Amino acid sequence: xxxxxxxxxxxxxxxxxxxxxxxxxxxxxxxxxxxxxxxxxxxxxxxxxxxxxxxxxxxxxxxxxxxxxxxxxxxxxxxxxxxxxxxxxxxxxxxxxxxxxxxxxxxxxxxxxxxxxxxxxxxxxxxxxxxxxxxxxxxxxxxxxxxxxxxxxxxxxxxxxxxxxxxxxxxxxxxxxxxxxxxxxxxxxxxxxxxxxxxxxxxxxxxxxxxxxxxxxxxxxxxxxxxxxxxxxxxxxxxxxxxxxxxxxxxxxxxxxxxxxxxxxxxxxxxxxxxxxxxxxxxxxxxxxxxxxxxxxxxxxxxx
Amino acid sequence: xxxxxxxxxxxxxxxxxxxxxxxxxxxxxxxxxxxxxxxxxxxxxxxxxxxxxxxxxxxxxxxxxxxxxxxxxxxxxxxxxxxxxxxxxxxxxxxxxxxxxxxxxxxxxxxxxxxxxxxxxxxxxxxxxxxxxxxxxxxxxxxxxxxxxxxxxxxxxxxxxxxxxxxxxxxxxxxxxxxxxxxxxxxxxxxxxxxxxxxxxxxxxxxxxxxxxxxxxxxxxxxxxxxxxxxxxxxxxxxxxxxxxxxxxxxxxxxxxxxxxxxxxxxxxxxxxxxxx
Ligand SMILES: Nc1ncnc2c1ncn2[C@@H]1O[C@H](COP(=O)(O)OP(=O)(O)OP(=O)(O)O)[C@@H](O)[C@H]1O
Ligand SMILES: [Mg+2]
Numbered sequence: 001x002x003x004x005x006x007x008x009x010x011x012x013x014x015x016x017x018x019x020x021x022x023x024x025x026x027x028x029x030x031x032x033x034x035x036x037x038x039x040x041x042x043x044x045x046x047x048x049x050x051x052x053x054x055x056x057x058x059x060x061x062x063x064x065x066x067x068x069x070x071x072x073x074x075x076x077x078x079x080x081x082x083x084x085x086x087x088x089x090x091x092x093x094x095x096x097x098x099x100x101x102x103x104x105x106x107x108x109x110x111x112x113x114x115x116x117x118x119x120x121x122x123x124x125x126x127x128x129x130x131x132x133x134x135x136x137x138x139x140x141x142x143x144x145x146x147x148x149x150x151x152x153x154x155x156x157x158x159x160x161x162x163x164x165x166x167x168x169x170x171x172x173x174x175x176x177x178x179x180x181x182x183x184x185x186x187x188x189x190x191x192x193x194x195x196x197x198x199x200x201x202x203x204x205x206x207x208x209x210x211x212x213x214x215x216x217x218x219x220x221x222x223x224x225x226x227x228x229x230x231x232x233x234x235x236x237x238x239x240x241x242x243x244x245x246x247x248x249x250x251x252x253x254x255x256x257x258x259x260x261x262x263x264x265x266x267x268x269x270x271x272x273x274x275x276x277x278x279x280x281x282x283x284x285x286x287x288x289x290x291x292x293x294x295x296x297x298x299x300x301x302x303x304x
Numbered sequence: 305x306x307x308x309x310x311x312x313x314x315x316x317x318x319x320x321x322x323x324x325x326x327x328x329x330x331x332x333x334x335x336x337x338x339x340x341x342x343x344x345x346x347x348x349x350x351x352x353x354x355x356x357x358x359x360x361x362x363x364x365x366x367x368x369x370x371x372x373x374x375x376x377x378x379x380x381x382x383x384x385x386x387x388x389x390x391x392x393x394x395x396x397x398x399x400x401x402x403x404x405x406x407x408x409x410x411x412x413x414x415x416x417x418x419x420x421x422x423x424x425x426x427x428x429x430x431x432x433x434x435x436x437x438x439x440x441x442x443x444x445x446x447x448x449x450x451x452x453x454x455x456x457x458x459x460x461x462x463x464x465x466x467x468x469x470x471x472x473x474x475x476x477x478x479x480x481x482x483x484x485x486x487x488x489x490x491x492x493x494x495x496x497x498x499x500x501x502x503x504x505x506x507x508x509x510x511x512x513x514x515x516x517x518x519x520x521x522x523x524x525x526x527x528x529x530x531x532x533x534x535x536x537x538x539x540x541x542x543x544x545x546x547x548x549x550x551x552x553x554x555x556x557x558x559x560x561x562x563x564x565x566x567x568x569x570x571x572x573x574x575x576x577x578x579x580x581x
Contacts, residue, residue: 054403072406092319
């Protein structure tokens with residue numbers, strides 16, 4: 001593992017029984033200081049992967065190294081803050097008391113507790129019993145607990161789960177802020193917009209496999225043009241004859257093609273000459289959502 | 305280990321369920337150890353002879369303090385501690401706090417060691433809450449009946465405290481083991497109580513007629529706890545349930561210690577090996 005990687009897995013695999021492979025031969029690399037988005041639909045294996053990285057579950061095969069140590073080792077855990085799906089707190093204790101307990105385990109001064117509560121906007125309710133918290137408050141307390149160690153690596157599993165729109169916006173702003181500088185963040189999500197807003201790099205996981213990894217721009221792919229015509233079939237034929245015009249996909253009745261946007265006028269002329277009326281022609285970026293759908297459901301949904 | 309222990313104590317001190325257990329145990333022990341026997345002594349039912357009356361008195365004055373209090377340990381006390389052990393470990397599964405705890409810093413075995421150390425403190429608390437009021441009650445009764453006030457010697461006190469601790473800690477460790485095995489609280493508490501109150505009793509019941517059951521019985525934690533407590537007479541009114549000398553005190557103490565160590569080792573093995581989900 002090089003100095004710049006905070007996390008590296010090789011062939012990481014987790015099987016549940018003979019049929020189900022929750023995580024399949026996963027090679028992940030997260031660099032120091034980056035905010036890494038771990039994107040995938042429900043059941044893709046995100047939580048399972050994160051639990052393996054934290055040493056909570058043992059991989060069936062493969063290896064992982066996190067902050068240069070084995071997952072779950074005290075050396076690694078000392079610098080990791082984690083908020084993972086299903087982590088709970090003691091219902092009979094107040095939020096503040098819960099954080100004090102966590103601070104004890106973590107070996108950090110209890111004086112940090114109030115700061116962490118403040119950071120997540122829970123200071124006013126810190127004295128209330130955890131069992132009376134709303135879902136969003138529980139989620140905030142989970143983030144506060146993850147922040148207590150002032151961790152070099154933050155692992156957040158769907159941190160905006162259960163938050164209202166304002167809470168989501170706050171949480172995202174907070175994560176962006178937390179991810180500035182040296183700290184690395186691994187954020188799992190099935191929300192593209194979220195990953196797009198927050199992350200430097202994205203890995204897309206589907207059925208336990210990493211299907212693509214890159215920057216948000218990489219994932220979106222090349223720039224293209226969107227053409228709306230009265231006769232898509234005829235338009236396709238014409239476009240197919242043009243050099244430098246890439247794959248044509250149909251999106252909401254319009255055609256999207258990869259081509260340099262400066263060729264819009266030429267494309268328009270050729271279509272009109274071919275007897276196709278063009279009602280709309282504009283530059284189009286593939287949205288991350290389309291990219292995601294294409295990657296995660298290759299046989300259905302979006303045609304190519 | 306120190307951090308885990310400190311965190312554990314923070315949780316335990318504020319845990320309502322443990323205070324309820326402690327309170328119930330205190331009331332039970334005082335009522336059946338002192339109040340009821342004293343009432344019987346004062347108003348003997350028809351047919352109760354003077355020797356029986358004297359026997360009752362002997363158990364509730366200072367001279368009988370240690371034996372009287374410890375006679376409540378093998379059955380009632382052990383039941384409290386098996387519940388406490390199951391709660392301290394099992395609730396972490398029920399509340400899904402196991403993941404929160406295991407991702408802080410201490411390793412799994414350190415977390416378990418912290419819990420077992422906290423259970424040792426709980427065992428001591430369950431001793432203090434009955435030995436201290438028991439001493440007070442026997443002093444008061446001793447004064448009221450104008451009998452001889454002869455307190456046991458300090459070495460004997462320490463020996464009984466140690467024996468009581470061994471009984472309590474063993475059952476707490478067994479409760480903890482069941483909680484690790486079944487990852488929760490309800491089933492472990494149920495099984496622990498069934499074992500202590502039903503299975504041990506059934507085996508004791510048939511032990512007289514079946515040789516093999518007698519052998520098994522001599523290795524059981526309940527029977528050996530009872531034997532250990534039976535070392536310190538007088539043991540109160542007639543026969544205290546669960547208190548009878550099946551084995552000698554040294555054998556009993558050794559068997560209990562083995563059960564406690566075995567329970568801790570098996571808990572450690574499973575806690576370390578299994579996934580936390
Ligand atoms: N303990 C388990 N036993 C059996 N199967 C499991 C277990 N944990 C997870 N799985 C399976 O592994 C797969 C991946 O689950 P995982 O929770 O990692 O998905 P996820 O990407 O986090 O999904 P979500 O977005 O819904 O949280 C699923 O098919 C799930 O049913
Ligand atoms: Mg998940």
